[in-house]
Amino acid sequence: MTLRSRLRSLEQTIRLKGDEARHEQTDAWSNRDIIPLPPSRRTWGWFNFFGFWSIGSLNLANWQGPSIYLTQGLSVRQAMFILIVGRLLISAFSALIAWCGLEWHIGFTVQNRYSWGMRASYVPLLQRILLNFVWNAIQCWTGGRLIAVCITAIWPSFARIPNTFGPNMPTTTHEFVGFVVFWFFSTPFLWLRPEKFKMPFLMVCTWCGIGMLSWMTWSVVAAGGVGPLWHQGQRIPEDSQWSASWLMVAGINQMVGAIAAGITNGSDFSRYARAPKDYVVGTVSSCIITGVLVSLSGLVTVSASQKLYHKVYWNPPDLLMVMMDSGNGPWTSRAAVFLLSAGFAFTAMFENICGNAVAGGIDLAGVFPRYIDIRRGAIITFVAAWVVQPWQLINRAQTFISVLSSFSVFLAPIMGIMACDYYVLRKRRLRLSHLYNPQGSYYWFWHGINWRTPVAWSLGWAPTIGGLIVTVRQDADPPRLLVQLYYTAFVVGFFTSAFAFYALNVLFTAALQLDQYDDVDVYGTFTAEEAKKLGITSVEDAAVVGLRAAVEGAATYGSIEGVDRKRIGSTR
Structure with missing residues (x-):
């Protein structure tokens, strides 16, 4: 067998297979995991979305949320105001x-094709793939610290094992073992399809939710009150150049921006909803x-623990180690710490699998649909944690972490374009058949690129990138206007790109066919009720079976425009 034959055989082996009778054809633009989901795969009810967003709240970052604002000199009330307003905005943008x-x-993955063009849609995809790789690695490291606490609670001597790494390694053996154990325990769950996530959500939310409330209750009872931190008033330094109002604006922007990556790809998971109300109620x-309760619980627990241990411990692993005296405490305290840290660890595990690994798998499937589906992409994202080396990032490159946390500077403009295009320009109408076949597609634009989109996107982040740079560099006296724009980066980026995209489409209309949609349900995507609401002929109607075959044949051999319009009706 020649080398060429072997390579061809290997390519056929690793190439994805799909049931074409169910429209699961595999080619350069399509596979089973990126086609429009049929009703049989839409299994998420309201609790699935409640659990999905809860595991994004029941985590260390949200627990520590108030600490960011209190250390800036804001009061507890002001910190809670930021949390409430931020959560309301996150809910609104997520649904939008x-x-x-x-x-x-x-x-x-597919949603960006009608805005950017089918080839240019790789630009937002590659951004998200990079973020998924890095945040997956960092989350594995964070979860590993919790696993290290669990192991110490069982075997106290684990906390005292000698460090076998040299001085050039920015971590210890104790931390690294926790990372390895967390990574291997997480790996089997990568084989779960998103349709099957209900039970993990139920288990994790119940375990971690009860654990957090129990921890808060115990700390308040043991301390005989909530402690002095709870009563902290406004303490902004007199020489600060920022008023409380600007610090609150910056806090809200930071809070929404921190979850911008999860908002941007919201349709990756909303498409699994049984009905829109399930997504809205759960989310x-x-x-x-x-979200608010977790931050409140963290604030109360840390404040009460301050009375017990005479020090503020915002990081849960640190506080848990103190509670059991680094493993030297009685078995009762070690048992409680084990249950608490395990609850946090499992939450971090499923948050990472859903929010980073699976999301990364979907994005990779959009770039390499012939060879990568959600499962393969999730595995690749997870393996990349070893390449990223999170111990280097966490312990050394704090500036790099700050840049990642501020990546909403680039994501908010993408969202502004998505909202403007879908709601204002296209009036919520799409031609699904043209999103998966470039020949004659309305979404091909110029060589697969809609030049208006990168221009509008650049205009969105241009005003705020300067503030990001001077903030990350920690300049002593940065230009005030640059920092103010950065403090409002999410809103500025979102609306600037949205208005710019609208203006460019008005000035340069070309033949964009903005309000087109298929007359026939080409992919068997909609229920009869959905098809009727959209004005589309459902495949469930026996009278259009022949028309569906004609449409599919045209999509296979060329543009759907090849189908006889007299048979399927006029263009909408």
Whole structure:
């Protein structure tokens, strides 16, 4: 067998296979995991979305949220105001961006094709793939620290094992073992399809939620009150150049921006909803209720613990180690610490799998649909943690972490374009058949690129990038206007790009066909009720079976424009 034959055989082996009778054809633009989801795969009810957003709230970052604002000199009331307003905005933007997935059952991977052009859609995809790789690695490291606490609670001597790494390694053996154990325990769950996530959500939310409330209750009872931190008033330094109002604006922007990556690809998960109300009820209730309660619990627990241990411990692993005296405490305290740290660890595990690994798998599937599906992409994202080396980032490159946390400077303009295009220009109408076949597609534009989009995107982040740079560099006396723009980067970027994109489309209309959609449900995507609401002929109607075959044949051998319009009706 020649080398060419072997390579061809290998390519056929690793190439994805799909049931073409179910429209799961595999080619340069399509595979089973990026086609419009049929009703049989839309299994998420309201609790799935409640759990999905809850695991994004029941984590260390949200627990530590108030610390950021209190250390800046804001009061407890002002910190809680930031948290509440931020959560309301997160809920609103999440529903706004994810609605396309609820109506047309496509994900972020495909959603960008009608705005950027089919080739240029790789630009936002590559941004998110980079973020998924890095945040997955960092989350594995954070979860590893919790696993190290669990192991110490069982075997106290683990905390005292000698460090076998040299001085050039920015971590210890104790921390590294925790990372390795967390990574290997997480790996089997990568084989779970998103349709099957209900049970993990139920288990994790119940375990971690009860654990946090129990921890807060115990700390208040043991301390005989909430402690002095709870009563902290405004303490902004007199020489500070920022008033409380600007610090609150910056806090709200930072809070929304920190979860911008999860908002941007909201349709990747909203497309699994059984009905739009399931997404709205689950998302809004979890974002607001769970998110605020976790931060409140963290604030109360840390404040009460200050009375017990005479020091403020915002980082849960540090506080848990103190509670059991680094493993030297009684078995009761070690048992409690084990349960608490395990609850945090499992939450971090499923947050990472959903928010980073699976999301990364979907994005990779959009770039390499012939060879990568969600499962393969999730595995690749997870393996990349070893390449990224999070111990280097966490312990050395704090500036790099700050840049990643501020990546909403680039993501907010993408969201502004998505919202403007879908709601204002296209009036929520899409041609699904043209999103998967470039020949004659309305979304091909010029060589697969809609030049208006990168221009509008650049105009969105241009005003705020200067503030990001001077903030990350920690300049002593940065230009005030640059920092103010950075403090409002999410809103500025979102609306600047949205207005710019609208203006460019008005000035340069070309033949964009903005309000087109298929007359026939080409992919068997919609229920009869959905098809009727959209004005589309459902495949469930026996009278159009022949028309569906004609449409599929045209899509296979060329543009859908090849189908006889007299048979399927006029263009909408």
